[in-house]
Amino acid sequence: MSIFLSIGAIIFCIILAQKVSRLEKLLKGEEKVIPSAIKSKAIKSLDLDDLQADNVQEEIAIPLEEQKPSAFVSWIVTDWPMKLGAFLILLGFGWLVSYAFMNNWIGPKGRITLGLVAGLGILLLGEWRIKSFKNQGSVFLALGSAVILLTVFAAREIYDFFTPLTALLLMAMVVVFIAISSIKNKSLPLAILSVALGGIAPLLTNSSPDAFGLFSYLFLLSAGTLWVVGATGWRVLSPISLGLVAVYSFPYLMGGVENVMIALFFVLLYTLLYYAVSLATIISTKESTKSDLIVIGASGLLLLVWINDLVSDEWKSLVTVGIALFFVLGAFIVFKTTKLKEPMYVYSGISVIMLAAATAFELSGNALTIAYTIEVGIISYLTAYLSKDYRSAQAVSLLFAVPIMLSIESLTARVWQSSVLHSDFFVLLILSIALLFLGIYFYIKRKSEELSRKPELNITIVLFTLCGFYALAIVWLSLHAILTYNFATMISLAIYTIVGIYFYIAGKLRDITAYRITGEILFGLVTIRLLFVEVWGMNITGKIFTFFLIGALFISTAFMRKRD
Incomplete structure (x- = not known):
């Protein structure tokens, strides 16, 4: 035990020495900084010939920002020899008491009395010293309180002198004393110490109090x-x-x-x-x-x-x-x-x-997903309606991430293989309706200053995009549940293409970039599906009808634009 304490003391001294060395270097570096006012005055006094001379080698010093050390470093550096001395005294006191105990110089009652008296004396010394030197007094108060708490702990652990309640009351008295001293001397570290001591006091009573006693x-x-x-x-x-x-x-x-x-x-x-x-x-x-x-x-x-x-x-x-x-x-x-x-x-x-x-x-399962969807939609709308803070309302709408994650199970449910009207269908339908409603609401409010910035508008676009995804998923899953694969695929891709044509042409005619890009994305998805999936999965008849139909729809876009 002595070896570990000695090693700890050496490490503590090394850390203190490093902190002091760094602070001294920092202070010396600040002294070398030349004030800009003096420098500018010196430069103004030079003639033009002097400035053009080759022997002018003076550089303009740029003032450095003052780097203040952290509060902990400042506390350590202030009167650090005194703090180190208090730490060493605490170690020495522990070794002295241990030596006295081993040689039976002092009886059990005398040992506990000695510890309490020593701790009380250090406390009073700290209370007297803190009036003139706050840091020094705080250290003595912390040292004295630690001695008393350790003494009471030893009395309970080794000699069973105090009952748990008595030991806790003694420790509580020390905590109250430190708290009052912190208020009187306006010392936040002492206040934090009092709370910490109050928190560890039940652990030092060596008892297992019931819930009522501990919580009281x-x-x-x-x-x-x-x-x-x-x-x-x-x-x-x-x-x-x-x-x-x-x-x-x-x-x-x-x-x-x-x-x-x-x-x-x-x-x-x-x-x-x-x-x-x-x-x-x-x-x-x-x-x-x-x-x-x-x-x-x-x-x-x-x-x-x-x-x-x-x-x-x-x-x-x-x-x-x-x-x-x-x-x-x-x-x-x-x-x-x-x-x-x-x-x-x-x-x-x-x-x-x-x-x-x-x-x-x-709730659980699909009912929970539907409930979360409705709750998020209502909360987002009420946030916008009551507070008129549309940015916050759009931020709240990000909570749709929860029902969206839960809806993944509905997208991959096996029940889609045999029927349409089931709980998974209504999960996707209600989620798409909620996203569409909020997207339209925020889009209407886009003209206000609150939604005139791109980040907020991007959330609206995300809502519309997610709504479109779920709508397309409902179409695909529903048609494949009631029709054969080839026919359902052809109808689904045709619907996607028609929707894409609407957005593409509307974007062209009205000069709305978002509409045009939406149509182009749908065209791309349909084309990728045809060329990389259906070309290998469909039979020859399905390929003929599907490719002819989709190709004809694409060609029709040439006849749906403004005349030159």
Whole structure:
């Protein structure tokens, strides 16, 4: 153990030396940069003859952008000898205590008392020192709290001096002390330390608390953290505390929970707590940060995981829909009071995920695909209609990727070999209608400024393209289900060609490039199918009729254009 600690100390010293060396080089490099104002003044003082002289070798210095070291590097470099000394003292204290224990110099009670007194003394030293030197005081506070927590852990692990509740209360007192000190001295690192210590405290009590005890403690820790956030504005603490809740909850999810109602009650309580605090913070400050958005999204997803694991099957969809409406309300309140789009999108996104999960809880197979298609279509339309933000509505329409992926099974279903009117047919039909409806809606809105840019128009083109693909697939599959292969292929290719002729001629007459390109693409697909597939698969009679028919349709385009 001593060897590993020594190696760790050596590595730590090497890293510190490298950081200091890099910072010194950076500072020296900045001193060499000549200000542009001085240089320009010096250049103006030169005569034209001087500028034309061969001996002028001075170069104009270009000011370099100042490269600031990261916050961690700055913290390490500031008073780094003191930080290194604290680390070495902690190692020495550990070896001293180990040596004293091995030689039985101090009894068990004396050992624990010595550790607690030493930790308390270092804490008080840090609290006194932080008033004049914030970095130094923070290091002593961190060192003292670590000594106390390790001492309490040793008392529980080795001597069984404290009950789990007593040990947890002692650690909680240290956490509260650090939190109060961080607020009083305006130190964010100390606040993060207090949350981290509060998170690891249950692990150091050497016990397996029941769900009620653990979740009660985590709720108090979360409430205290959010109180610190409200008092200081350090919103980064919120996702940290929520992350601790998630970490402690996963073992219960994997191993099962004995009292489901208690666990579900606390999960709903956590969600309500973070939901209310995030909502109130955004409304009061009229701004949202990444931490707020992370908390909103993570709390909703964590709740969904718990619902899937704890709630019975007959209640899952109902509970999930209720939570979805809850987040929809949050999106409405935030946008109505602050006009901020980012939190509204996150709240709305969670509600959409909840709705999709509720649908999946109730449906499966083709019914699920149809339901997802209808939901995405309605959500996209309502987003455009209510918010008048057509870019966002088109972005929401990208959710069609989910039912499109699910529809692959319907495209290749064996039932197409014998019939037409079945669930797979309606999957493709409803999906094509939904894509067509949204494509037409966004195309009508193309004249507005919101849709005048190419990326948004490209989404509209994608919707029309996908709609056309599914329409052509329905024609092909339906005809091959009720007709012989040769006859169905000939009719299908003829329909494709007629549709292509319509778009091609319309594009020519109206000078619409998209129409013309659509027709040309259909012509190309039909030709490739004829020359590379059907020429080998059809019998001689089918080839004669099909090639004559398609060729005649292609020739007809010569008589369907403007007169010269």
